[in-house]
Amino acid sequence: MSTHTQEPPVRHPDAYAVVVADTVDDVEHLNELLHSNLPVLLVRDLDQARRLMDGDPPADPVRRPAPLRVSHLEIRPDEQRALWHGVPLELTAQETGLLARLAREDTGVVSFPQLVRDVWGASCGVDTTVIHSAVRRLRRKLEQAGVDVGIASVRGYGLRLAPPARKPSAN
Template sequence: MSTHTQDPPLRHQDAYAVVVTETVDDIEQLNELLHSNLPVLLVRDLDQARRLMDGEPPTGSGTDTPRPARLRVGRLEIRPEEQRALWRDAPLELTAQEIGLLGCLAGHGGSVASYRELVQDVWGASCGVDTTVIHSAVRRLRRKLEKAGVDVEIASVRGHGLRIAYGGQQTSVN
């Protein structure tokens, strides 16, 4: 029987681990190996890690295409860069995640945004976010929109993703 003495956990105020992986399971295994409580930054690839370390903002879906400044679904206006959403020019009380969801859906112009696209765009990950997380977030968003009297529909397209519409009309980008 071999005896293994564990090294003390790393305890440096500014320390963190950067993990290039596509699964959360890999992070858990790494934490066990390190025997630490280091903050962990999950990235999809080395290019993303380099961009983050250089202080560049995340690209979301992995493309360098800039997002439009304003998106409209009927009288709902989404301003992703400002982290704001307005209904009939009045600001809505939404979280950054909820605004991200609206922005992603509105950016698809009424067509379906796949679950994979939603995860990449809203959560900034290629995986590790289950569809139940998406559905929970959408349920909370629907409740807030309904409470505010916002007349838009976020529809689930079974097995594919979500889409947004206002009175059957398509969205527009300004």
């Protein structure tokens, strides 16, 4: 009769975990769930993780891109923040990314495939129902915060930001 004891997992001395999370609290919660004592590398998004894994140097922290502005809405994609009249909005990183992608579009309309690639980081697996769901939540949050910049749907094609209508000047 042989007794088999389970050996502890072999860990490579250079092992670490890469975690995509919004906050350090998220990482600590994940560490508790995994019962892990691995070093953790916290990244903001999959693009940052890919750059680090590919060995690309981190962006120069001194030269941040200028915030994107639409009316009184300021979007800071590098900080994953959006502000309305200088007041931070309670948005997820994905919602901020969606706003930023729409604000960056020179032609106005961003197609659904472009949104999937640029916001969700995938070329497939995300259909328009996922996008519409995310947009519905984002619209609700913007409306609750009093933001007058909207998100307009271009049926069958994509989305665009809808800046507030200009009031006619009284002459």
